[in-house]
Amino acid sequence: MVIGMCFDTTASNTGKLNGACTLLEKAMGRNLVWMASRHHKFEVLLAGVYSVCLGTSTGPEILFFKRFREKWTEMNHTPEARSTPLIIVSDAIKAFIKCQLEVRHYRDNYLEFLLLAAQIAELQVDVAIRKPGARHRARWMAKAIYALKIELLFTVNKIIFNLNSSRITRYSTFESVYHLCLSSVMVFMQAHC
Template sequence: MALAETVCESMVIGMCFDTTASNTGNLNGACTLLEKAMGRNLLWMACRHHKFEVLLADVYNVCLGPSTGPEILFFKRFREKWTEMNHTLEARSTSLIIVSDAIKAFIKCQLEVRHSRDDYLEFLLLVAHIVGLQVDVAIRKPGALHRARWMAKAIYALKIELLFTVNKTIFNLTARELQGIQRLNRFIICVYLQSRFSCRLTADAPVNDILLIQRLHDYDDAVLGSTGLKMMLRHSWHMSPELATHDLFSSLLSDKEKTDLVRTIQADREHYHKVLTICVRLKHFFETSNIDSSFLDVLVENWSNTPSFQVAAVFVRNLVCINDSAERGSSVGTTFQ
């Protein structure tokens, strides 16, 4: 096994992976087989990016219909007509999509962050312009549009709505297609955006999943909200009791909520059979990651001054639950083989 050959097997405590059956299968899934090969439990950190790619694909299918083949034919039409289009953004006195001040503040904050990929920044600039923020953005020439890439779907949809008014005759969209693009973009900005750009840190992942469920539940487009909730239900195992332990280190939870979580971890095993399973799985996190859990015996408000919590917090807050780096490394390795 490659891990044994590189003498780093003992340093591995978890796995970050796409949630395909080939990875998560109970019998022959890659994660299960890897744990068996290593002879011990590992943390299962499902890639949040992959889950959100599935969410966007499901919503796209509702708005514009399913696409067959490796490329999205609707977006392919846009790319093929690129040279005929006017690429200048129309000056507007009002924004195309009305959003809350909280969403605008989130977009501004993300624009100040250094992102690992240029298309992340391009996406944010397009979103900022469409909600009425003053940003310097140019509409880049369309590139890849493989249906497996969530970013391509979002960027193409935003560009089409931004350029539609000055290119109506060239686009030649049907009323259903235009409505579908507008519906998709509104969902991306009002529901999807915050979850997608907040999912990197493992410490906040369980809370962010719950916040996404709340946004889906409250969304005024009941069909898209229901579509998203069904997807979250299929992936509900992501919020396992073991990974819920990360919430102890999240800045998104109050001290009271963390206190309640500690009580669950330390529940009386003799009287609460149902809680017993949860407690065992929660404690697996500390055992697998070799973290000192003695801070659980201290009041939550005093954790910041407790050495064991300080060490654990640094460790957990540097964990990531996305596999971007691995995917980019695989791509580079394949390219230069």
């Protein structure tokens, strides 16, 4: 017997009149337990972080990502060697990354994220940073991957990023909150992988 539903929190699922959940309840003739997906909150969190760091936009693309992709051929793709780690990563997250790198992933972007996260966590992985792909505002994993690529490549490509004082302030904000992106996506991936 069906007693509940787990779903993404989109209007097509949660709409009061024609949402899939409402229609299922009507078809079954009874109320069901609604369990909105815990994963959606990480998408909302990433969207908020990017709005704070890069400003809001009415278009489907994030312009900073577009410029990052356009300048890709001019960029140095080797992250700068660091004397101190970018962030302190717990042993549990490092173990999770190592474990997940041994698993076959059905989505290339999960694997790419893990490889970039491994570099951030200073794990010994041999990976070339790939040219950025999707930059659509709705692609939460693309946002997470861009955050990691920007962090890894920013210091060796400051001139290409052409920063003026307002952009530097915005980047400082980005740098301070991107750690939140990393943590959020790691939790999301633990739930999905």
